[in-house]
Amino acid sequence: MITNIDKLTENGCGTEKTDKVCRSRGGESCAFDGAMIVLQPIADAAHVVHGPIACCGNSWEGRGSLSKKGSLHRMGFTTDMSELDIIYGSEEKLFHAIRKIFDEVRPKAIFVYSTCVSGLIGEDIDAVCRRAETVLGIRVIPVNAPGFVGPKNLGNRIAGEVLLDHVIGTGEPPSVTGYDINLIGEYNIAGDLWLTEPILEKAGLKVLSRMTGDATFEEITWAHRAKLNVVVCSRALINVAKEM
Ligand code: SF4
Structure with missing residues (x-):
């Protein structure tokens, strides 16, 4: 998914100093958290964290975004990976979690986030998402920004790439204006x-x-x-x- 690292690490507005961009500032959270911050405000979609429960707790309500379009951004969905999941793998557990979430809350789409633990043991969340999309008939979108890849801001940018790759351009508005x-x-x-x-x-x-x-x-x-x-x-x- 990351085809051009420059897009992910370039400066923001002109006043940014290069030593602040995509580098951790003291106390800043991880890339996974940064990706969640960008995508979780989409409140009619479910956001599933594939990792130990602490990752989900770390990112929950971290920013205080409000929405009148849904309430799923205030719910924490996680596979709660344990030691046995790490030993035997947990792609099947993730698939069943996605299906249960779909049955329970009927989201418009589901974002699935990798974390340090699921990323390090090589869980193929892209394959699980493709399978879930086929079975459920809604968009199930992988977000590959495990915490170890970098700081929060890098996760923000990766989430942006997810929107570009999987969401923007896949629908048409009911009407348009010149403004x-x-x-x-x-x-x-x-x-x-x-x-x-x-x-x-x-x-x-x-x-x-x-x-x-x-x-x-x-x-x-x-x-x-x-x-x-x-x-x-x-x-x-x-x-x-x-x-x-
Ligand atoms: S993804 Fe990694 S760094 Fe981020 S909260 Fe989970 S364990 Fe911590």
Whole structure:
């Protein structure tokens, strides 16, 4: 999936210092957590952590994104890997977890996250996701950002690549205007988007896709139809903005 490391490590906005980009700052969390931060605000999708339960606990509600589009971002789904799962492998356990989540909460899509433990023992989450998609008939998307690959910001960028590779461009909007915009790197933290979006509307701009605060999974599928991409947090998703 990572085809161009430069896209993942380049600077954000012009004021960024190179020594701050994609490098851990003291106390910063891991790449897995960074990927969760970007994708978990999609609240009508389920987010399944394939790893020990502490990874899920580490990332749960880490950012305080609010949503009126669903509540799945507030639920923690994990395979809770144990010693036996590490010894014998747990791809089958992951598949059954995905199926149970689908049966229980009927998400619009499911994101499946690798972690240090599942990544180190070589769990093939891509294969499990493909199999689950075939069986369930919804999008099941692998997020390969185990914590050991780097700091939080690298995970942000990997999550952006996941959106580019698996989500954006896979749907079409019901209607378009000449003033459709995307908001990239806007996470609706504490509901800030609910203050700014009405102002944008008064200015005649329609937010076509939010990435990802207060977003639906579906609206991100048609983000490629926007006339303008507005970057709110370049440090997190400059790679998505440039690709768009
Ligand atoms: S992915 Fe690795 S670094 Fe991140 S929370 Fe899990 S064990 Fe810790």
